[in-house]
Amino acid sequence: GAVQALADAGSREAELLLRLKVSTGDKEAEVIGACFAALLEMAPARSEEFCTHYLRNGTDDEVEAAALALGEAKRAGALESLKQAWSGRRDPQVRRTLLVSIALLRDVESISFLLERLKQDPPFAFPDVLAALDVYRHDEAVAEQIRTIREARKL
Template sequence: MAKRDRTLEALERLAEAVTDPHAPAARAALSKALGARSNLVVAAALEVICEHELSGFEASMRAAFDKAMTDPVRTDPGCRTKVGVVKALDLLSEPADELFLAAVRHVQPEPVWGGSQDSAVALRGMAAMALVNRRNPEAMIELARLLADPEREARRMAADAVAASGDVAAGVPLLILRIRAGDPEPEVLGACFAALLALDAADTFGFVVEHLRGRDELVVEAAALALGQERPAGALAALRAFVESTLLEPRRVGLLAIAMLRTEEAWAYLLELVAEAPEGLARGAIEALGVYRELGDLAARAREAAAGRADGGAGLERSLAEHL
């Protein structure tokens, strides 16, 4: 209890000292906090540095990182210090490539009920993005490793970093390989498809659309949502063809992807389905339009389309009430 009280007191003193973060007293308090035993105090100081983009603490931050890498489960549970240092150094555009390379490979299993849990997942992803931001020559190599990371979030963050790299020559093959190898997590597949389109939509569009015709529903859904998210040319036509050629569950995701395009043409198509399609498909279109229920005009148009049906939209009343 006493230890927790000392930590709380240190946090309170730091908060009081940094009311004016640019004052000399605040800088002295931040320097002291970066050397604190508690990683909660160190992390709080790093948050202030990031929030106000304060320079001049690079040496202290590196020292805090090195300390946190020594017996890390004890000195930095949850990787709070290491994550904060990577975030701050990247934000401040400091030349810290060696530190980022150490962070991107760091694994920190910590005991939890029933086993252990890696607390360094976000750290690896953030360090990878920092390497990309620096155009480090080893960045794509590290991203290749991270795309095969055991942890889902690390793989997803790796895909985002590949997209941010702008490196078509290296990034596209890596993402295609990840997709072809398969992934049990649709979130990862979706990030990979989206990254492909972000890198080179013209040349990868066909590859993504090809997966709308796959047998694995998770892959189909990931490809559809990526088209909706990235909105490449031709996405509406491809998604329409997909919706109109399947009766399977992914059709609902296809309708949602069409809504995500956020174009009048896409919304007009969904409204047309509400007005004329069989009830099951019309209900799916209403559900997709429900994403924009705050847009009163669109909701009104959907109700008007339903009212124009032969039965006056009686079969769609519940869907309209639930989603719009």
């Protein structure tokens, strides 16, 4: 669609149009998510800061869209921003999306954060963390750590 055409253009003007679209919003959250993803592809450093602004100050839909785009882009600096957003949000769906976004980063620090949630958070949070960790379902080392935590916590 239009977002992909702008992303393919790759120009500074296209970047500004995508930022404008995010700022003015859209009734479809997927459009905003596509804008964030395109921005992170076109201008990663500038766009990470832009997405982080929406993590801190956006509506629930904007937070989820920015989080998923950051997770999928695997930006090195995104973990701290995603963790802060997760700590600051109370809506269960937004928190689940933030956990999935952290898992999508697919790095050691992200896995460690999620495993710590399994170790420390109340048992009712366990299913959401496990759902996020599902992206590692074929990683035997992660699966073994999850089993060890479950046994230790008797979950």
